[in-house]
Amino acid sequence: MTHAIAETILSAHLRLRAISTHAFALLLAALLLLSVSTPTHADALDEAFVKLYADNFQQTEQAVAGIAASGAPHAAETLDALRDGRLFANADAKRILYKTTAGDAFDAMTGGKVDNLDGFKKVRINNGVRRALDAAMGALGVGAADPQRRIHAAHELFNNPNPTTLPIIDAQLAKEANADAKSALEEARAAIVAATPGAGNADALRAIEALAARGDKAAQNHIATLAAKRDDPAIRTAADAAIARIDRSLFLWGLAQNGWYGLSTASVLLLAAIGLAITFGVMGVINMAHGEMVMLGAYSTYAMQMLLPASMTNWSVPLALPLAFVVSAIAGVVIERFVVRYLYTRPLDTLLATWGVSLILQQAVRTLFGASNRQVYSPPFLSGAYHWGGLEITNNRLWIILLSGAVFAALLFVLHATSFGLQMRAVTQNRRMASAMGISTARVDMMAFALGSGVAGIAGVALSQIDNVSPNLGQGYIVDSFMVVVFGGVGNLWGAALGAVTLGLANKILEPLIGAVQGQIALLVFIILFIQKRPRGLFAQKGRAVES
Amino acid sequence: MNNALDRAGWIFVAIMALAAVLVPVAALGTPEGALVHMPSYLVQLLGKYLCYAILAIALDLVWGYCGILSLGHGAFFALGGYAMGMYLMRQIGARGVYANPLLPDFMVFLNWKALPIAWWGFNSFAYAMLMVVLVPGLLALGFGWFAFRSRVTGVYLSIITQAMTFALFKEFFRNDFGFGGNNGLTDFKDILGFPLQSDAVKAGLFCVTALFVNLSYLVSRAIVRSKYGKALIATRDAESRMRFLGYRVENIKLFAFVVSAVMAGVGGALYVPQVGIINPSEFAPGNSIEAAIWVAVGGRGTLVGAAIGAIAVNFGKTYFTGALPEYWLFALGALFVGVTLFFPAGLMGALSWRWKQRAPKETGT
Amino acid sequence: MSEENARLTSSLLYLDDVQVTFDGYRALRGLSLVLAPGEMRAIIGPNGAGKTTMMDVITGKTRPDVGEVYFEGRHDLTQLDEAEIATLGVGRKFQKPTVFENHTVHDNILLAAKAPRSVRATLRARPTPESGRAIERILERIRLTNVRDWRAGALSHGQKQWLEIGMLLAQDPKLLLVDEPVAGMTDSETAETAAMLKEIAREHSVVVVEHDMAFVRELDVKVTVLHEGAVLAEGSLDQVSADERVVEVYLGR
Ligand SMILES: Nc1ncnc2c1ncn2[C@@H]1O[C@H](COP(=O)(O)OP(=O)(O)O)[C@@H](O)[C@H]1O
């Protein structure tokens, strides 16, 4: 977390530096135009420079603000140089010069080239000065030509409000045309006002309004800071109302975020459970090794990553999808052909036998790949996140949702638009009748097992991106998958989907209320009770064939 | 129950009775190093097997005779174990690391000030033994009442029993739940004032366990040979037919389920002082399924087979995990597959006509 | 209304406007039927007419969407479950013989025999000479005495049918519902079964569903013809056989 923040700050800083010289020339031109409130650049700059000669951190800090506010032509270069230790002062000659990164020296006041560096001493900085520099350079960015830069600068200021930058913001606000930049500036201004105990009531109310409109936790903190230092009842009520409003909106965003998490959990559950729904539906037996089919899929991803040349690493996950499907499907066929087929009139024995298979598969993978977690690479398109309002949408979760949607659609197609699907549904509804009609139930069983297991393999690829790839991977999902199938009803894809979404959402809704573990337990208890009311799930199959 | 099987049962009872006497003699009455001397670790190990045998008999009563494949019997076993563990925990008294006379160490560690209500009374052995019976029994009563009334059967029932133990598994892991969290209960000192570490107490516990194995077997035998037992089997084979005869099958199942849960709880209570620890992993779904394979190996619906299966499989487990740890899961997995596919009658099943003439179809699920 | 009331109170079994729908398929469409105490009734009708469904409704296996079902004019069977209805004295024989295959013939009868059904009672039950004799009598009546210690699963199809009838005798219900008792039987078995049922009918009310016309003729009782979930005709076999519509839908020309 802190690492991530540090990284953003660092990258912002690097960008500032990269843009430095010629971009700043443009921005300085802009600053020149807006410098209405300051007397002349030279006076203001003089005043600021005087403070630099003292070589005292506190004075330097004030100088920084002065330089930024002066609107002087070389302010940006000067500050940039100060930050990098390329600023030099000569207290006797009352002159300041900055060096470019190339090493040439220029007079900070006039911009003229300087050759004689005698008597110049480097201006030292500490963290306080650095902070002031960041704020000042941010303020300078506020006047940038590119609206994106302006917005960025305003955001920086919002996070590190510095009262000295207020005039710059006001000047830019007066002529800002870009709506986004305008609201960003207004927010930055509000943050600064909040941090300035002396700011007037009108300013304070305006700030509260702007912060309330922004509506996030940071804005709420600024409002709290603002209200804490003031007694005026009008401000207090406005602040309280704004805080309450933000609380509400944060709550709603939180709900949306939890909804997203729920959807994401649901998609994982659906991927893991839907294959089980197929095999359970068609054969009426539970494959306890289904979780291991998922696990094999995850290891297929790992194997694909190992097999591919380094140049194709980014393709390992997409390419693992077919591999995982085939590996797990083959495993499924083997289980069906050599175990389940002989037990299908004894569903309880099937349960035990397939449990045995799951133990063997786990140990086999442990022997082959080792007991520890395997590191599966995430290609760039599967990392990172989008932000939208208060919502954070991680790419890997997004792709898993899309994948599970695609798998679901594909299965719907297979079941409802192919002759194999028709046969499968027939066997699901009434095995004896289907067999009497000439459907080879043995073949349908085998294909159904291959399909269900293959889909589990695909689930494994998805899980390799969000969970530890270890021999126990499947065990973590098996009970939840059962719950989905039992809840949704057997042999019905829509039931499985509804089950997954319901349980996924319920899980994430309960989590903040009673905690993750308690939430899961509550759901288990709920399903145990639910199955009493609807012993065959939400989408129960009806008819005599089922009852007997 | 045919004669051959019943004879095997009596032989088993006799062996258990003999072991209850001879094992303590071999452990205590013989000099160390003597051929017949039994080291205390072996006594403990055998005692553990016998606890599993009680669990297996309990499971066979519901699975073998009523067709209810409970994948949650480990939970009843563990609850009985926890009840015993709580008694042993409170017996530690001020001898714990933190020397708190009332609170067990883990509570002091968690900075708790008062003893939770659930722990009240566990300083009394009688109360603890009541809980050993009551807690698993009431859970089974509540769970079974719901499940059987709404006619949840077959794999569905198995799955929700698994969900039950899974939920408890997660719950007991939580420190806040108040039963030692992840670490469970351990570091016991003595039982009824006798030190658990002493060889005599270990031998005594073995003796008691062997007697309880016999008690479990004899109670179960009496149940399945009664008219109720016939009704139980009939319910397993043709539940709806029983309804049309006027039997309340939910009550029939419930009785067997509760008796079985209590029996499992007693097994767990005997297990804890012998292994010296009880923790949430006892609730792990895998444990309950493993118990099912003991029963299958010995022969479901034979009672004595279940007990023998438990002892045999666990002996194998001890051997494998010592000699070839890599292969134990392969062996166990193969056992699951092999027994169900090729040997569904199990070791004792061969003695029972039930399997010889039975149609290959499993009814009543 | 009062006339209807009288019909109800004097009846053993009373069905009025019973309707059952499965997934939109109307299996029973306003079935009404009244059975007097001691009466034996044959029900015929084409496959899918709703005969088995009717028995499901009477025995509590299926709940009707609409309609009244009363037993002995007092007991509302739509509010009771299978075990309660069975305890009231309604016995049922299934179309497919269902006996307890893993029990001996003797134990099958024992389980069916009229006796307290509670867990406590069955746990305590001990065989008495009296109950033993009752079972032997039934075994004799269903001609299974010599196989009394066989596993029921080892019996022939016909023997299983008889065993099931024997179980009903042991249950001693007030009303007996028999679904296609002679399906799959040889001619001699059929004749024997008819004799058994007639014997039973001397002490019990019986409803028999059967396809076999020869068998129905042999029973020689009032016949109700069911068609598409409702009563098409009622009367003696000769009467209904003469009915145009019955010939049309069932007997064929
Ligand atoms: N549980 C059920 N679900 C769906 N349809 C059923 C069910 N039970 C019966 N039916 C339908 O109701 C109709 C009547 O069946 P049934 O009572 O068995 O007829 P019969 O016994 O006269 O041959 C049939 O079309 C049958 O398919």
Ligand SMILES: [Mg+2]
């Ligand atoms: Mg029928």
